[in-house]
Amino acid sequence: MSRRPRCPRAFAPALLFLLLSFSQASAHCFVGPRFFPATLVIDDPCVADEMSLPTVDWFKTGTIPSGSQWDISAEFDKRITEDLGFGISDVWSQIRTPGGPVAVGFGNLETTLQYQLLKDASRETAMLLGLIVDWGGTGNSNAGIATPYTLLTPTYYVGQGLGGLPDALGFARPLAVTAQIGYQIPTTSYIVSQNTFIPQVLVYGASVQYSMPYLKSEVKDLQLPDFFNHLIPIVEMQMFTPVANNLGNPSITTGTINPGVIYIGSYYQIGLEAIIPVNGASGNGVGVLGQLHLYLDDMFPETLGQPLIGGRSTPSAKPL
Amino acid sequence: MRTHIAILSLLLMALGTGTAQAHAFLDHASPLVGSTVQTAPPEVSLSFTQNLEPAFSTVQVTDSSGARVDQGKAQISGSTMRIELKALKPGLYRVRWHALSVDTHTTEGSFTFTVGGS
Numbered sequence: 001m002s003r004r005p006r007c008p009r010a011f012a013p014a015l016l017f018l019l020l021s022f023s024q025a026s027a028h029c030f031v032g033p034r035f036f037p038a039t040l041v042i043d044d045p046c047v048a049d050e051m052s053l054p055t056v057d058w059f060k061t062g063t064i065p066s067g068s069q070w071d072i073s074a075e076f077d078k079r080i081t082e083d084l085g086f087g088i089s090d091v092w093s094q095i096r097t098p099g100g101p102v103a104v105g106f107g108n109l110e111t112t113l114q115y116q117l118l119k120d121a122s123r124e125t126a127m128l129l130g131l132i133v134d135w136g137g138t139g140n141s142n143a144g145i146a147t148p149y150t151l152l153t154p155t156y157y158v159g160q161g162l163g164g165l166p167d168a169l170g171f172a173r174p175l176a177v178t179a180q181i182g183y184q185i186p187t188t189s190y191i192v193s194q195n196t197f198i199p200q201v202l203v204y205g206a207s208v209q210y211s212m213p214y215l216k217s218e219v220k221d222l223q224l225p226d227f228f229n230h231l232i233p234i235v236e237m238q239m240f241t242p243v244a245n246n247l248g249n250p251s252i253t254t255g256t257i258n259p260g261v262i263y264i265g266s267y268y269q270i271g272l273e274a275i276i277p278v279n280g281a282s283g284n285g286v287g288v289l290g291q292l293h294l295y296l297d298d299m300f301p302e303t304l305g306q307p308l309i310g311g312r313s314t315p316s317a318k319p320l
Numbered sequence: 321m322r323t324h325i326a327i328l329s330l331l332l333m334a335l336g337t338g339t340a341q342a343h344a345f346l347d348h349a350s351p352l353v354g355s356t357v358q359t360a361p362p363e364v365s366l367s368f369t370q371n372l373e374p375a376f377s378t379v380q381v382t383d384s385s386g387a388r389v390d391q392g393k394a395q396i397s398g399s400t401m402r403i404e405l406k407a408l409k410p411g412l413y414r415v416r417w418h419a420l421s422v423d424t425h426t427t428e429g430s431f432t433f434t435v436g437g438s
Contacts, residue, residue, distance in 0.1 A: 030343065030426075030427060032428060032429075033427075033428060033429035033430065121428070167432070170354070213345065216346075216353065217345065217346040217353060217429055217431065218353070218429055218430065218431055219353070219354055219431070220353060220354030220355075221348065221349070221352045221353040221354060221355070223352070266342035266343070266345075266369060266370075267342055295342070297425070298342035298343060298423075298425065301423040301424065301425065302423075
């Protein structure tokens with residue numbers, strides 16, 4: 001809740017100008033004192049104006065024989081209103097398999113529509129609903145990099161900071177967890193030419209993160225070198241479990257665990273994580289994932305950083 | 321392929337204009353966040369990573385019972401916000417702040433400090 005400050009009548013015109021000139025924004029994922037960074041593998045629980053360019057990863061595939069895969073991807077997210085966001089992303093992949101052809105090409109275009117269900121500053125809680133659409137036939141399906149059919153994944157996202165822990169557990173207060181769970185539905189259930197069923201898949205993931213910026217500004221300033229005060233050590237995981245229409249396919253969960261660290265700057269963040277497959281079907285050995293992520297609301301506060309609709313709201317001196 | 325490249329080009333063009341500002345993070349405070357001071361400080365000073373909009377940035381200091389112990393109006397200059405304190409007794413105090421950076425991004429937070437080692 002916000003309220004306008006009281007002011008003498010003589011200052012009213014100046015204040016009116018000020019009000020009309022301002023748009024109060026919290027944009028990327030601030031929830032009270034908590035900042036949820038853009039995670040590399042799963043999504044953070046907020047709509048935002050941001051861009052990941054690029055995200056680069058390398059790992060050895062879980063096929064037999066194991067191949068070597070490079071992915072370079074880009075993602076652009078834009079708020080339509082303060083609570084409604086839209087995203088578009090794509091990935092370019094190269095897969096080298098020993099003794100086999102090199103598969104190269106773009107994956108399907110992916111769009112995401114998200115609605116911010118909740119941002120509770122006092123509890124450091126954020127919730128989001130989204131629909132991810134992987135548009136079939138827009139990528140290189142001939143090379144096996146994209147699918148000829150569309151995938152729809154309604155997804156629920158949540159983030160919870162632990163800042164509400166008692167002072168006796170002060171050094172645990174910078175901890176936060178985020179999670180998401182989605183149900184992936186293909187628009188085709190069966191490919192006749194390959195005699196293959198296309199399964200419906202449960203897609204779920206989580207992150208555990210420790211915010212050094214939160215430690216410094218909310219709990220205790222240990223007067224560490226400034227570099228360390230920008231770091232968020234993190235462990236992410238993402239899993240895929242086929243749950244329906246999976247006749248003839250191996251019924252096995254695949255996924256990765258991704259320990260790493262994110263450096264938070266004023267206008268960008270840089271993330272670096274390892275890719276550890278959870279089983280042989282998910283990959284071989286340890287891969288690597290890196291990302292440069294741009295905060296467009298900070299870089300371009302008057303243009304790209306504004307919601308398309310209703311972006312110029314009134315600021316307020318928030319009651320403490 | 322052309323569709324993919326066209327979308328990427330549009331995104332890069334969109335990045336070509338604008339002036340950069342950012343959220344105001346608390347850079348450091350006096351007394352230090354979470355610290356214990358032996359002498360009661362006459363004021364709390366907060367330094368942020370961005371310049372603040374004075375009309376919409378506030379700070380408040382309370383004792384362990386929730387009573388206000390700050391006095392006067394917060395003084396904001398550039399990226400620094402100060403507020404004077406009444407004579408503090410030994411005890412735990414909480415500082416709550418709300419900042420609006422000059423590009424209208426809001427941030428907020430709170431921390432404690434202790435006077436006299438109690």
